[in-house]
Amino acid sequence: MSTSQAIKSKNVGYTHFVSLPLTLPDEMVTKLNNFKNSALQTNKGLGIDKSIFIKPNTLHLTVQMLKLWNTDRIEAAADVLRRVSPKVMDALERRPVYIRLKGLECMPDRGTPPKAYVVHAPLEVIGGGIDRLKRACRVIIDAFIEAGLVLEKDANRGLLLHATLMNAGNSKSSKTSGKTEPFDARTIFAQYGSEEWGECYIREAHLSQRFVYDGNGYFHCCASIPFPEEKQGAFPMMKNSFQKMFSTAK
Template sequence: VIEGNSAESVSKASEKIKIIIDKAYNSRELGYSHFVSLPLAIHPGLVDKLVNFQNKILEIAASDKDGNVECDTDEEEEDQKSTKASGVVVELKAEKDDAHVKVNITSGEHSTKAPLVTELKAKDATKTSYKDSGIEKSIFIKPKAFHLTVLVLKLWNKDRVKAAAEVLQSVSSKVMDALENKTVSIRLKGLDIMKGSLAKAQVLYVPVEEIGDEGRLLRACEVIIAAFVEAGLVTENDVQQKLKLHASVMNARHRRRKKRTKKIDLFDARGVFDLYGSEEWGEYPIREAHLSQRFVYDENGYYHCCASIPFPDEMHVD
């Protein structure tokens, strides 16, 4: 509530507040709270492959480091236990040794494709790439939360979350049209990196290819993005970003540290590439799109779903 001695003073105060909010909203210091996702963790076989991938890499990394094997047999960490969101509370808090303003979330990243390094022999790659590689459990994406990201959002209150949910649901029929009312499936193969190099990687992801190469999935995603942009729910910087569908498997931003710092510790991905650079992860249909809340999980282990729309689940027959 804004109070003042006159309508003019209240109006001026309101404008100043709006400017401050807009500046904070478009600042990189205010992280993303939600995102539009295409869930992949609904496929049990894929989840199993990711668990095996994580366990294998951690086993080798631990063995190279000190001879101790550390495997993830539970698939999920204790802090991933289900949490149902009852509302959205945004807490701005400046923390010591960190210039960033935290909103219980981390900043997103956009990709720049880097070339692969020269192939190494398996034995040599393992010896040189896992020792002091910076690989640990916390930088792996949780298998039960595996997804494709369509769009990242900053929704700091319940009204904006509600507005975003309505936007997603309002484009359901347009998305169906973009998909031509036919099931759309993707192929996941190999690995690639964003930013840096294999020796100093920040994000390791699985490239995505639409089966049939008709561009229907991309068009559907563009319909969703356009609706959120029109609703004013996308930051100025993100409006300019080009969509690159990918499925992250490792992210250095997720690394747990004893002290808070804005510095991102990179990791050496050469050994991982040697083992999984040509991995055939499989082919999977995309069943739905979610408005997902970051760092909050439902009972199935996936990000809390604020809203969703279905994708065609059967082949269209004329």
């Protein structure tokens, strides 16, 4: 199978992705865990089980999905990410990025609250820095496209920065049967549709491997580049160990 055939083949799934890991304060971790426990208690029989909830220590923003099926492609992708680091810093104007997550939405063309597949928390960049963040993501995406590592359909897809909280594709039944069934999220939207999840900090961008995890619980890091450092005292919410969780993954 040629490279072009392999990358387009439905039999070759996404193996990696460029992610922006989110550094969460303790109170946000608690809120997300309470959300899961409450939803499981009040939505029994609606296709909801604990396996569809995203663990707080894997919460992230997805920049680009990738199919990297051999070592050469993984190394090429890691090199692309490292080389683009100075341009990313310039796009961010060398200022740190803090975001706020609020409410719930279904992914576009991925269901509605009565038949949801993916539920995410929309974000806003604190201090009006959404353009900086989008520019940085665009720099990364364009570099991977130029390197020939992105599917054509993905290259033409618009950037939707979001933090997935629930994904039906992670359910045990989906993994067993190979078929993803939607879940009824109407009660969840009624209760948490306007929830203030909290504020968090983006420390870096990762080339992450799907379904493989490092000791800190986050996706295996094949390569990473830093974002501008957090300003001392600018974000006092950051008190927990998540501030240091990625230092062991380098």
